[in-house]
Each structure stands twice: as C-alpha cells, then as structure tokens.
Amino acid sequence: MRKLPLSLFASALATAGFLGCYMDTATSWDPNGNPNGNTDPDSGATPLDDAGNPIASGVPCDVETILNTYCWSCHGVTPSAPSRLVTYSDLTKTSVSNSANTEAQQALVRMKSTTSPMPSSGTKPTASEIAAFEAWVTGGALKGASCGGTPVVADDAAAPPNPYNTPLQCSSNKTSTTDEGSSMRPGDTCINCHTTQGKCTKSSCKFSIAGTVYPTAHEPNNCIGIAGSTVVITDSNNVTVNLTVNSAGTFTSSAALVAPFTVKVVNGSKTRAMSAKAPSGDCNSCHTATGAQNAPGRIMAP
Ligand code: HEC
Ligand code: HEC
Ligand code: HEC
Secondary structure (H helix, E strand, O other), rough: OOOOHHHHHHHHHHHHHHHOOOOOOOOOOOOOOOOOOOOOOOOOOEEEEOOOOOOOOOOHHHHHHHHHHOOHHHOOOOOOOOOOOOHHHHHEEEEOOOOOOOOOHHHHHHOOOOOOOOOOOOOOHHHHHHHHHHHHOOOOOOOOOOOOOOOOOOOOOOOOOOOOOOOOOOOOEEEEOOOOOOOOOOOOOHHHHHHHOOOOOHHHOOEEEEEEEEEOOOOOOOEOOOOOEEEEEEEOOOOOOEEEOOOOOOOEEOOOOOOOOEEEEEHHHHHHEEEOOOOOOOOOOOOOOOOOOOOOOEOOOO
C-alpha cells in the first residue's frame, strides 16, 4: 500500500471499502510499487518488495497491521501463546483450540469474545478494526499483499512448536513425598486446601500466594517442578514481592497482599508474564495439569 497513489487508494477504498487491499479481482495497480508487476493479491504468486525479495506473510496489509498491533507480542514469530498468527498459512490452518475453525476464524471469535477476549488485557482492537478483520475472514480469508514490514517470515516457514503442545509428563521424574511443609504436594491448590478446607490452621500456612513452576505445560500434581526462577507479584496497592521458587518448584507468600495481582516469572533476562491480572493467589487453581479457567496449563519457567 505504501506507494499506491492517493487517488487510486481513494477509489479502491470507495469501490471495495475495507476490502481495498485484498479484493478478489485482478488489479492493474501495484500495491507495493513493485516494478515487476507481480502484484495481483490473489494470484497465488509471492508478492515481492521493491528490492524483489519475497514479502513477509501473505496476509493483506490491513489485516497484518491489526495482528501486528494487538497480537504479535504473544502470537508472533516466536510465540509465547499456543499459536503463531503471522503468515497466511498460520491463519488458514486449523485452530489449535477449536478444530471446527481455522485460526483466522478462531481469532475473530476471541477478538469478539466478552468472556475470554484476545488480547486478554491491554489495548483491544477498535470496533472498526474488528469489522475489518471480520470482513476479511467472512470474505474467504484471501491471500493479499502484506505490508512488507517486520517480521518478515516466508509464508511456508514452519511455525515453531506450540509450547503448550506437550504430553502430560513429570519432567523431573520425581514425586514429592513430603507430607507437610513447603515441598508438599507441588502443583496442588495449596490455598484452597489450607484455607477453604481448613487443613492447616497455623499462621505459618496462611498463604496469600502459592503456586508451582514447571519446565513444561502439562505436569501432574505431586510432581516436583523446577527451581531457579523468581515469581514477581504486584498487588492492587502496588506492593511488590519477589518469591523464590524452592527445590520442589513451589513459591509462597504469607504477606498481606490484596488481589488482583500482576504476575510474572523471571529467570535471568527471560520473563513469562500473565497478561491478565490474577484474581486469586492460588495460582495452581487455574494452572492445573490441563489448565482450568482458560489457563493454558502449568506456570512454565521462562
Ligand atoms: C499478552 C499475550 C497475548 C496477546 C497480546 C494475545 N494473545 Fe491470544 N492467547 C494468549 C495465550 C496465553 C493464549 C492461551 C490461553 C487462552 O486460550 O486464553 C491465547 C490463545 C489464543 C487463541 C486460542 C488458541 C488458538 O490459536 O486457537 C486465539 C485464537 C488467540 N489467542 C487469538 C489472539 C488474537 C487474535 C490476538 C490479537 C487480537 C491475541 N490472541 C492476542 C496470549 C495472547
Ligand atoms: C490436601 C490438602 C493440602 C494441600 C493441597 C497442601 N497442603 Fe500444605 N499442609 C496441609 C496440612 C494438613 C498441613 C499440616 C497442618 C498442621 O500441622 O496443622 C500442611 C502443612 C504445610 C506447611 C507447614 C506449616 C507449618 O508451619 O507446619 C507448609 C509450609 C505447607 N503446608 C505448604 C503447602 C504448599 C506450598 C502447598 C501447595 C504446593 C500445600 N501446602 C498444599 C494440607 C495441604
Ligand atoms: C483465575 C485463573 C488464574 C489464576 C488464579 C492465575 N492465573 Fe496465570 N494465567 C491464567 C490465564 C487464563 C492465562 C493465559 C492468559 C493470560 O496470560 O492472561 C495465564 C497466564 C499466566 C502466565 C503466562 C503463561 C505463558 O506461558 O506465557 C503466567 C506466568 C502466569 N499465568 C502465572 C500465574 C501466577 C504466578 C499466578 C498466581 C499468583 C497465576 N498465574 C494465577 C489464569 C490464571
């Protein structure tokens, strides 16, 4: 789009509305100012940039821009989320979370969802951006000329493995045999058992925060997790505590902290942050082996 003359841009918009840069008709103009004329967005040919290099993703520029702005921080080239949503192939394959939909269709569902919206926190796409994305999806999700900006990924570049697509396994191969104490029952819902079920009434086991860090996404209860990270919790009064993960993989705090919490796990220069605020300090209540309440599984070491 960058070099499209303004008049043509305006008329393309006027005739095709949002579909301006991916309409399914042969066009005589070159959305990328590309001298070789290889520009029909739906020709299936690889769009080329000014230097003749293949352009990025195969996804129309306006759609790509929405994904770049709101999604690529987690669903980017090296995703922390379960799926890469960068290239045309990424978006047209079956969704990892709903086999009835393509990733593009499921992305639309999640963008419009009020119960589990994407992005789960932070700035959301505007109504007109969602409408533009929807127009593309319902219009058949056609290939188009991408912006040619970063990240440049060839459409056929294999997506990195989904970090959550791992089997149920106990990576440490060690089960905790501790009956009571900070190494007991790693992975289990410490606060629920201690507080709600009244299993431990001592002040030393009244926790405001408790959870377990694992090397992979799906690990059974009582399996020993992984030490080495620090869990950083900031409560709603802006009080921050740094919790050391112990040799069972568990971290706890008995500080008087007020939910909801902003949370991240840090290991050296690597971080994994929860994008939404955690409504409770009983981290393992959502971060179960399979994942509950939309959590993708265990809290993983970064
Ligand atoms: C801050 C990180 C983050 C951002 C930003 C983000 N996501 Fe997600 N997304 C996740 C995580 C983590 C999951 C897995 C948990 C879940 O399903 O809620 C996920 C899951 C999904 C899923 C279900 C898995 C799949 O691929 O079928 C879709 C679809 C999705 N996101 C689409 C989007 C779209 C579209 C945007 C941008 C509008 C977006 N996400 C922005 C972190 C993020
Ligand atoms: C099945 C219920 C249950 C679960 C789940 C559970 N605990 Fe316990 N915990 C207990 C009981 C019972 C005691 C002993 C209470 C007593 O001696 O009064 C205890 C004792 C403790 C103590 C020792 C307190 C003291 O000073 O004696 C710590 C620390 C502790 N638990 C941490 C945890 C952590 C961390 C988790 C989660 C990873 C957890 N527990 C999960 C039931 C549970
Ligand atoms: C009510 C359920 C719930 C609770 C309680 C909860 N989480 Fe989460 N957590 C989620 C969901 C859903 C996601 C994925 C979407 C997101 O990042 O917001 C997530 C994501 C995360 C991630 C990022 C995952 C990744 O692979 O990038 C981390 C780290 C995390 N949580 C840590 C924690 C910690 C630490 C606690 C306890 C203080 C906690 N969570 C409590 C639901 C929960």
